[in-house]
Amino acid sequence: MSKEAQMRAAINQKLIEMGERERLKELLRAKLVECGWRDQLKAHCKDVIREKGLEHVTVEDLVTEITPKGRALVPDSVKKELLQRIRAFLAQHSAL
Amino acid sequence: MSPAGCAHVNGYKVDNWKQNLRVIYQCFVWSGTAETRRRKAKSCICHMCGAHLNRLHSCLYCVFFGCFAKKHIHEHAKTKRHNLAIDLLYGGIYCFVCQDYIYDKDMEQIAKEEQRKAWKLQGSVPHMFTLHQCSLGVGEKFSTWEPTKRELELLRHNPKRRKITSNCTIGLRGLINLGNTCFMNCIVQALTHTPLLRDFFLSDRHKCEMQSNSCLVCEMSQLFQEFYSGHRSPHIPFRLLHLVWTHARHLAGYEQQDAHEFLIAALDVLHRHCKGDDNGKKANNPNHCNCIIDQIFTGGLQSDVTCQVCHGVSTTIDPFWDISLDLPGSSTPFWPLSPGSDGTTVNGESHLTGSTTLTDCLRRFTRPEHLGSSAKIKCGGCHSYQESTKQLTMKKLPIVACFHLKRFEHSAKLRRKITTYVSFPLELDMTPFMASSKESRMNGQYQQTVDVLNNDNKYSLFAVVNHQGTLESGHYTSFIRQHRDQWFKCDDAIITKASIKDVLDSEGYLLFYHKQFLEYE
Numbered sequence: 001m002s003k004e005a006q007m008r009a010a011i012n013q014k015l016i017e018m019g020e021r022e023r024l025k026e027l028l029r030a031k032l033v034e035c036g037w038r039d040q041l042k043a044h045c046k047d048v049i050r051e052k053g054l055e056h057v058t059v060e061d062l063v064t065e066i067t068p069k070g071r072a073l074v075p076d077s078v079k080k081e082l083l084q085r086i087r088a089f090l091a092q093h094s095a096l
Numbered sequence: 097m098s099p100a101g102c103a104h105v106n107g108y109k110v111d112n113w114k115q116n117l118r119v120i121y122q123c124f125v126w127s128g129t130a131e132t133r134r135r136k137a138k139s140c141i142c143h144m145c146g147a148h149l150n151r152l153h154s155c156l157y158c159v160f161f162g163c164f165a166k167k168h169i170h171e172h173a174k175t176k177r178h179n180l181a182i183d184l185l186y187g188g189i190y191c192f193v194c195q196d197y198i199y200d201k202d203m204e205q206i207a208k209e210e211q212r213k214a215w216k217l218q219g220s221v222p223h224m225f226t227l228h229q230c231s232l233g234v235g236e237k238f239s240t241w242e243p244t245k246r247e248l249e250l251l252r253h254n255p256k257r258r259k260i261t262s263n264c265t266i267g268l269r270g271l272i273n274l275g276n277t278c279f280m281n282c283i284v285q286a287l288t289h290t291p292l293l294r295d296f297f298l299s300d301r302h303k304c305e306m307q308s309n310s311c312l313v314c315e316m317s318q319l320f321q322e323f324y325s326g327h328r329s330p331h332i333p334f335r336l337l338h339l340v341w342t343h344a345r346h347l348a349g350y351e352q353q354d355a356h357e358f359l360i361a362a363l364d365v366l367h368r369h370c371k372g373d374d375n376g377k378k379a380n381n382p383n384h385c386n387c388i389i390d391q392i393f394t395g396g397l398q399s400d401v402t403c404q405v406c407h408g409v410s411t412t413i414d415p416f417w418d419i420s421l422d423l424p425g426s427s428t429p430f431w432p433l434s435p436g437s438d439g440t441t442v443n444g445e446s447h448l449t450g451s452t453t454l455t456d457c458l459r460r461f462t463r464p465e466h467l468g469s470s471a472k473i474k475c476g477g478c479h480s481y482q483e484s485t486k487q488l489t490m491k492k493l494p495i496v497a498c499f500h501l502k503r504f505e506h507s508a509k510l511r512r513k514i515t516t517y518v519s520f521p522l523e524l525d526m527t528p529f530m531a532s533s534k535e536s537r538m539n540g541q542y543q544q545t546v547d548v549l550n551n552d553n554k555y556s557l558f559a560v561v562n563h564q565g566t567l568e569s570g571h572y573t574s575f576i577r578q579h580r581d582q583w584f585k586c587d588d589a590i591i592t593k594a595s596i597k598d599v600l601d602s603e604g605y606l607l608f609y610h611k612q613f614l615e616y617e
Contacts, residue, residue, distance in 0.1 A: 008148075016127075016136055
């Protein structure tokens, strides 16, 4: 594993251990609902389902269709805030 | 994608499968305790490539974690013929034969329970890191309502549905006069049409902690049930009257009482009886209660006493439930104000020649008053008694502001009713009367341009209580607002539709205003 991947894994572990990952998830969830991201993607999901037909669509289809759009639509402010939180967390638990 | 899952799940449901599944949820999906979190952190990586991202799944038949995105778990499923896996991020169960996520009722039930358990645990863990107070101590995680068997039964047996249309009269009901009880009826009409109070009671938020049957809040709750029951016949509030007599002796008896006194007494008793609803705060500090009455009606009135010698200001802030305003024509001198004397027309009130407006009364209420030489105050700066001026302003506005026009004069010389017409607006902006506005005025910003963007201090009229007659014999009626722009006149048992003009032309005794915009604290 590359050095970067190792660091990622280590950070992830720390986040899970301290329960911070769950908190960040909830924060992100709330922010994405507030800014309308969730509704946008929900609408997109409905379009995909309509296209593929309700009987034949699988979760995989939706994931493949939605993921790129979802990633692109996250507002910069939300990304910034999450990043800030993670940085602050790492600063506090600097034994990393 | 049927709720019965797929046939392949049955192969899994043998022996102690429920317990095994629970363990998987507790340890690897929703880890509640510190120990399980540590284990999850260390072990949740792909057994093939070591990555922790890529939608990690766990095999349900053996201990194997694999990436979904990179198909590592798919390989495992094929070679080992283990057809079921669980998504470690969201807890969904995937069947490799059906090639889709399946929703088995029993498994869903287990998943929900484990998630709830983990949430509760995480809520109570003290965490040292608090950059934002975004703690998971928010109580239970929101989940959409799913009806139980009993609830489905009830819904099927009661197919009638109630729909609120714009001409629906639900919430309107007359009140029988039990002998000069119109003063009580008017206040009840105003309270049952206070939106936040209505929402509180209709969501069953009162948890009674009183042992006896004499809780006024419970009775209010009952009253709301009566008003919103859809019955059109007038309600007989005998229980309410009895409770009021029990808890506010000074109002007992069959004589006509003052509606304003009743309002204050009622709010006081309700506030005292709200013991269970404020999380014990009342016990600690009676002035900082968090009960629904305080949340809705309590504002803060700032009183500044300025020493005329050293100009030191002594400030106190007192809680209030209503603002009592003096009227011109009373024995206390009313500061003569010509309409629009500031050069601004506030609140769009009609300035008929010579008529007083509510804003005039408020301006008088908040003007600096020179306390004469016979009322010297001990000044902390000068350490002696000095002449001073006193000024009242609003520090904190309540969500519902009640204005009491002091029409009943009970001075030593005479007892009479002041019938001066006071015009009041439908929409009221309290900004000029705020403590913060006064500060900016003192700092030289005299020209108060009405800040259109600041919505915090804007109020809308929603109830008016009127008194007809004299001090000796009179009758109370009220106007209340329904569905945003419909007004109704409540005369004891008789409810009639009224126009906005009727409301604004009425004399006005108690005026109830509701904040237009509610913000989070």
